[in-house]
Amino acid sequence: MSNIREVAKKAGVSVATVSRVLNHPESVSAATMELVLDTMNKMQYTPNGFARSLALNRSSTIALLIPNILNPLYPQIAKGVEDVAHQKGYNILLCNTEENGEKERDYLHMLIEKRVGGFILTASQLENKDLQKIKNQNIPFVMIGRNMEEIDENMVFTDYHIGAYEITQHLIDVGYRNIAHITGSLNQIENLQKKKGYETALQEAGMVLRSEYIVEGNNEIEGGYLGAKKLLQLKKRPQAIFAANDLMAIGAIDAIKTSGLNVPGDVAIVGFDDITMASFIEPKLTTISQPVYKMGLIAARLLFESIENRQQEDGFKQKIFVQPKLMVRKSCGHEDRVREIFN
Amino acid sequence: MSNIREVAKKAGVSVATVSRVLNHPESVSAATMELVLDTMNKMQYTPNGFARSLALNRSSTIALLIPNILNPLYPQIAKGVEDVAHQKGYNILLCNTEENGEKERDYLHMLIEKRVGGFILTASQLENKDLQKIKNQNIPFVMIGRNMEEIDENMVFTDYHIGAYEITQHLIDVGYRNIAHITGSLNQIENLQKKKGYETALQEAGMVLRSEYIVEGNNEIEGGYLGAKKLLQLKKRPQAIFAANDLMAIGAIDAIKTSGLNVPGDVAIVGFDDITMASFIEPKLTTISQPVYKMGLIAARLLFESIENRQQEDGFKQKIFVQPKLMVRKSCGHEDRVREIFN
DNA sequence: ATGAAAGCGCTAACAG
DNA sequence: CTGTTAGCGCTTTCAT
Numbered sequence: 071m072s073n074i075r076e077v078a079k080k081a082g083v084s085v086a087t088v089s090r091v092l093n094h095p096e097s098v099s100a101a102t103m104e105l106v107l108d109t110m111n112k113m114q115y116t117p118n119g120f121a122r123s124l125a126l127n128r129s130s131t132i133a134l135l136i137p138n139i140l141n142p143l144y145p146q147i148a149k150g151v152e153d154v155a156h157q158k159g160y161n162i163l164l165c166n167t168e169e170n171g172e173k174e175r176d177y178l179h180m181l182i183e184k185r186v187g188g189f190i191l192t193a194s195q196l197e198n199k200d201l202q203k204i205k206n207q208n209i210p211f212v213m214i215g216r217n218m219e220e221i222d223e224n225m226v227f228t229d230y231h232i233g234a235y236e237i238t239q240h241l242i243d244v245g246y247r248n249i250a251h252i253t254g255s256l257n258q259i260e261n262l263q264k265k266k267g268y269e270t271a272l273q274e275a276g277m278v279l280r281s282e283y284i285v286e287g288n289n290e291i292e293g294g295y296l297g298a299k300k301l302l303q304l305k306k307r308p309q310a311i312f313a314a315n316d317l318m319a320i321g322a323i324d325a326i327k328t329s330g331l332n333v334p335g336d337v338a339i340v341g342f343d344d345i346t347m348a349s350f351i352e353p354k355l356t357t358i359s360q361p362v363y364k365m366g367l368i369a370a371r372l373l374f375e376s377i378e379n380r381q382q383e384d385g386f387k388q389k390i391f392v393q394p395k396l397m398v399r400k401s402c403g404h405e406d407r408v409r410e411i412f413n
Numbered sequence: 414m415s416n417i418r419e420v421a422k423k424a425g426v427s428v429a430t431v432s433r434v435l436n437h438p439e440s441v442s443a444a445t446m447e448l449v450l451d452t453m454n455k456m457q458y459t460p461n462g463f464a465r466s467l468a469l470n471r472s473s474t475i476a477l478l479i480p481n482i483l484n485p486l487y488p489q490i491a492k493g494v495e496d497v498a499h500q501k502g503y504n505i506l507l508c509n510t511e512e513n514g515e516k517e518r519d520y521l522h523m524l525i526e527k528r529v530g531g532f533i534l535t536a537s538q539l540e541n542k543d544l545q546k547i548k549n550q551n552i553p554f555v556m557i558g559r560n561m562e563e564i565d566e567n568m569v570f571t572d573y574h575i576g577a578y579e580i581t582q583h584l585i586d587v588g589y590r591n592i593a594h595i596t597g598s599l600n601q602i603e604n605l606q607k608k609k610g611y612e613t614a615l616q617e618a619g620m621v622l623r624s625e626y627i628v629e630g631n632n633e634i635e636g637g638y639l640g641a642k643k644l645l646q647l648k649k650r651p652q653a654i655f656a657a658n659d660l661m662a663i664g665a666i667d668a669i670k671t672s673g674l675n676v677p678g679d680v681a682i683v684g685f686d687d688i689t690m691a692s693f694i695e696p697k698l699t700t701i702s703q704p705v706y707k708m709g710l711i712a713a714r715l716l717f718e719s720i721e722n723r724q725q726e727d728g729f730k731q732k733i734f735v736q737p738k739l740m741v742r743k744s745c746g747h748e749d750r751v752r753e754i755f756n
Numbered sequence: 757a758t759g760a761a762a763g764c765g766c767t768a769a770c771a772g
Numbered sequence: 773c774t775g776t777t778a779g780c781g782c783t784t785t786c787a788t
Contacts, residue, residue: 071550073781084759089783099757114549119526120467121781124764129463131506131527139491140689145482152482152509156516161523163474164507166495173499180504183462184474206457207414291689320693346483346634350663352695416765427775432767442773464765467780 072113081109092117123185131161132373133186135177137169137193141289141317142345143362144192147214150366151190158374160187169255169289171195182207188373190214190366193260210376212369216260224376226368226390230260230342233358233394234267234312237340240356240396241310242275244404246338250283250308252297252318261289264314264342283308287318294318298325302337309338310402316341316348316357323351323401334403344397353400360394368392415456424452435460466528474504475716476529478520480512480536484632484660485688486705487535490557493709494533501717503530512598512632514538525550531716533557533709536603553719555712559603567719569711569733573603573685576701576737577610577655580683583699583739584653585618587747589681593626593651595640595661604632607657607685626651630661637664645672645680652681653745659684659691659700666694666744677746687740696743703737711735 078085083102091098091106098106109115123129134151136144148164155162163186167174174195181189182204189204189211198221204211212224241249251268254261269279285300287293294313298321301308313319319341326337333339333353341348344359368390398404421428426445433441434449441449452458466472477494479487491507498505506529510517517538524532525547532547532554541564547554555567584592594611597604612622628643630636637656641664644651656662662684669680676682676696684691687702711733741747 074783075781085782086759086761086784087757090758093783097757102757114546116522116525116550118467118781119528120463120472121764122526122783124461124463124467124766125781125783127764130523134507139488139495142485142488145485145488148482148507149509152507156509159523161506161508161520161527163504164477164491164495165504166492166499177504179459180473180502182459183465184504185462203457207459291693324693347690347693350634350667350690350694418765428766429768429775429777430773433774436767440773445773461765464780465767467782468765468767470780 072115073118074115077106077110077113077115080113081106129185129187130159131163131184131186132188132190132370132377133163133165133177133181133184134190135165135167135174135192135194137167137195138289139164139166141315142347143315143343146362147192147366147369150363150368151370154367154370154374167195169193169195169258175200178203182209187377188212190369190373193258195258208380210373210380212372212376214365214369218259222387224369224372224387224389226365226372226392228360228365228392228394230263230394231267231270233342233360234264234314235271236267236394236396237342237356237358238268238271238312239275240398240404241312241338241340241402242271242277244310244338244402246310247277248280248283248306248308248310249277250285250301250311252285252287252294252301252311252313252322254287254289254314254318256286261314268312287314289315289317291317291321291324294321295325296321298322298337298339299329302326302329302331307337310334311337311339313339313341316343316345316355319355319357319401320347320351323353323355334401338403339401341401348397349399356399356402356404357397358394359397361392365392415458416461417458420449420453420456420458423456424449472528472530473502474506474527474529475531475533475713475720476506476508476520476524477533478508478510478517478535478537480510480538481632482507482509484658485690486658486686489705490535490709490712493706493711494713497710497713497717503717510538512536512538512601518543521546525552530720531555533712533716536601538601551723553716553723555715555719557708557712561602565730567712567715567730567732569708569715569735571703571708571735571737573606573737574610574613576685576703577607577657578614579610579737579739580685580699580701581611581614581655582618583741583747584655584681584683584745585614585620587653587681587745589653590620591623591626591649591651591653592620593628593644593654595628595630595637595644595654595656595665597630597632597657597661599629604657611655630657630664632658632660634660634664634667637661638668639664641665641668641680641682642672645669645674650680653677654680654682656682656684659686659688659698662698662700662744663690663694666696666698677744681746682744684744691740692742699742699745699747700740701737702740704735708735
């Protein structure tokens with residue numbers, strides 16, 4: 071693997087000149103230019119990025135931390151981030167944290183050593199102390215998905231509380247009285263917020279909260295399946311279930327079907343996220359949509375803004391709020407109920 | 414951001430010693446060890462990975478190139494790769510090539526400059542010339558998914574031809590005579606192989622190939638939808654459709670349903686890949702399963718093997734063949750047909 | 757327009 | 773067990 075010195079020697083110029091044709095082509099005569107380019111080609115020279123980054127003290131890679139790449143939500147975010155990163159000539163270091171704070175912290179250190187240009191933290195479990203570490207190293211970052219009122223950083227998020235509130239409200243509007251909730255992992259703040267939204271909606275409607283109607287899932291299809299099975303065994307079977315994400319909703323639908331019951335006839339199901347598959351399962355899933363691809367785009371743009379202006383007294387932090395949106399489809403039994411009522 | 418020299422000075426030792434506590438802790442006295450560790454902490458020192466990689470001439474990151482992160486197949490592969498990479502203390506540079514040879518080649522250059530430790534190329538469109546470039550730089554790589562008989566490199570793949578042959582065969586066995594095929598993008602070799610498998614099965618069964626029964630899709634849900642719509646308009650509507658991947662199969666099912674027809678009653682559908690959702694759509698999808706997560710694992714292990722033995726006269730290349738497996742579920746109408754025949 | 761040389765932060769001989 | 777020092781390959785000032 072040849073280096074800049076060998077190229078310089080072979081071309082009969084100085085290393086500075088070779089460096090210049092790469093970085094400041096305008097400052098090199100046409101003849102030299104061609105000569106150097108030519109010998110680079112002949113020698114199959116590829117500049118060494120490490121040396122370059124070391125000299126320049128900056129890299130062209132950013133890090134993307136996501137909790138679970140197998141949840142279709144996150145590839146969409148990744149796509150958004152990738153689209154702008156690639157356009158900026160950056161690469162992405164992908165880290166799958168598996169919703170594990172330890173692993174996430176682990177990655178954090180590796181990435182700081184790698185001197186990434188910035189971080190995008192998705193549904194991060196990092197604590198203030200960890201974030202402080204990033205800031206101490208003066209590495210810009212933006213958070214996606216989690217609204218932490220108390221910290222003043224770049225973030226783009228939707229309000230989980232409101233989303234959960236709205237969809238529960240919708241279930242109430244349709245006419246259900248006994249509404250259960252399969253939560254996500256309750257050590258994640260957004261799942262607490264969703265649970266809160268669910269509870270608030272119920273309370274405002276003057277309904278009692280029944281603790282047996284709240285079961286904890288694990289954010290995966292299987293958790294939804296298990297949760298629904300548990301709910302089906304209750305003496306007083308719920309009429310509707312709000313699953314904290316679409317994956318669990320899909321699992322819940324599966325559980326209900328395999329129990330010989332009908333969705334939404336016997337039990338209505340709604341989810342959260344609006345992953346692509348939500349529109350393709352049977353019945354089509356009523357859910358809360360967040361524009362995740364866009365959120366990825368926005369977060370990445372925000373990040374590059376910070377990267378490009380890092381020298382400045384760190385500018386204003388932005389909190390970008392994205393409106394969650396109720397998508398009424400079939401699984402909530404909206405139409406059926408409406409018909410029933412008017413009969 | 415402090416560096417090794419400052420730490421050394423503050424701790425009153427040499428830079429070599431500081432370096433040693435990081436890289437060869439066994440060769441440092443306990444007292445010095447603690448002292449140095451302590452001042453590192455105090456100064457919030459994080460070693461500079463660039464400098465390290467430059468001095469060592471090796472990095473701890475590998476690159477993963479995938480065609481489309483939005484196709485759930487690839488996150489599974491990524492998970493497999495990530496699992497072993499993380500265990501080895503490596504990070505992953507993720508590149509989404511969008512099935513675009515240009516973009517892939519683009520990434521290739523960036524990654525070579527970044528001196529990644531190795532490449533995992535998934536369903537790559539790279540030509541021999543490009544691969545040669547990687548080899549010239551002496552960077553190990555392994556290919557996933559595509560069996561290129563003619564080149565002698567590490568690869569793990571399933572046989573697309575056989576898979577397509579088998580599932581078409583199964584359609585024939587069930588009793589269908591008019592079997593259509595929605596292909597993937599035909600500029601990708603695996604889709605040519607699948608098409609070939611479909612054709613071979615038909616021919617061996619003594620059936621005629623009808624060109625109007627072959628329509629080209631784009632590997633996405635939408636392509637399957639459009640393809641199926643087109644097929645439904647044919648004078649002689651096919652009884653069964655083999656879609657070249659599950660995403661398109663899902664699109665095709667949607668198209669048939671929205672046309673007021675029934676799957677598999679009116680038209681049977683089968684896919685390829687066995688993505689998670691294949692078991693959750695209605696009817697459950699008959700498809701060909703490839704153990705993609707495992708393939709990711711295997712590929713990554715293979716890669717690390719090459720990385721760790723790179724100095725040796727490059728060892729044997731391995732071609733690991735993974736058996737595709739027919740998953741018979743509902744969408745092919747197997748049971749219905751069997752019943753019909755025995756009535 | 758070009759060259760000489762310092763320096764980015766680290767590792768690993770080599771010497772003690 | 774520890775220190776001195778020569779690189780690793782590149783960019784950039786400072787001369788010319």
